[in-house]
Amino acid sequence: MSTATPRATPAPVPAADRGATRIADRVVAKIAARAAREALDAPPGKSPHAVVTVHHDIARVRVSLELAYPSDLAAQCAAVRRLVALRLEECAQLTVPEVAIDIERLHPATPFRPAPAGRDRRLR
Template sequence: MTSVTGGAEGLRRPPSVVPAGERGATRIADRVVAKIAGRAAREALGEQPAAAAPPHASVVVHHGTARVRVHLELDYPCDIGARCRSVRRHVVERVGALVGLEVPEVAVQVERLHPVAAYGTAQGRTR
């Protein structure tokens, strides 16, 4: 009679040890990323007109990327294109650095323009 050594134990693989910091998954809610994006937009704009609402954002996160839409109000007159580029760039940098998501798209929607007091007061029609 011959004996087989090892049996089922010989076929087992040693358990791989995964470090504690690499186990599980991290999910950051869309609304958290939206708050970070809104804060980044505020940082990029600097001082806002007194009557302006603070910028806010909406975000859709999917497979490690975040698509961001930022709503903001600007003073008038200003270089709207340059201000929006600055917001886009800063939102991409901050979301990437703080959350680790790629941001391929930041849509900036200017909701309202506020005349600067030094520019003059808004006048209605006169007869």
Template sequence: MPEQAAGTGTVAAGAGRVPAAERGATRIADRVVAKIAARAAREALRALPEGGSVPHATVQIRRDIARVRISLDLEYPSDLGAQCGAVRQRVVQRVRALAGMSVPEVVVQVERLHSAELRGAGQGRTR
């Protein structure tokens, strides 16, 4: 209940209130940050390779620092280094903007390369 100012019968503004910074803490779960990172990787790639799976992320968080590992499939031939660099940059930007965490490390693990040339050539080896 608000306190009254001595002898005035009016309520003192802000009396007894705890500043916002001292009320508690916000904790964002690892899986939430992992979903943000995976979505950011999809955004950076623009298109998934035909037959490829969506990027998957795992995250380790300590305080407000997130370390991210992204597993993904890429189209081949292409500039793999540029694609991985774009994924790293986008993940850092989105996690910082949406979760308020710094991301000093983004490991990009390429699981599979999908070749358009092989898909167009047939169903594998011929004798």
């Protein structure tokens, strides 16, 4: 005759504590690129591009931009760095120690418009 003690049922684990969530690097890169576009108030055609590497909870971010010139390039880059880091911390709970910026191209702040074509006038 054996006298086995009944096993206690373990307490259920809350759903939020079960499993793991992994966000793909390309998804994190899309979040970073969108945040950069928001920081610059850039039109959709001139979207920044981001490359991200995530290791554990740390994201290394590189953003490529096209900026208007003449303008305050340093201020625009600082705004991009701040918003990209903030968005990745808010949306993906990632630590972003730095955001590297590559300015790939500068374009005129105002669109170039050629002088209207008119008739040549000859003076007599």
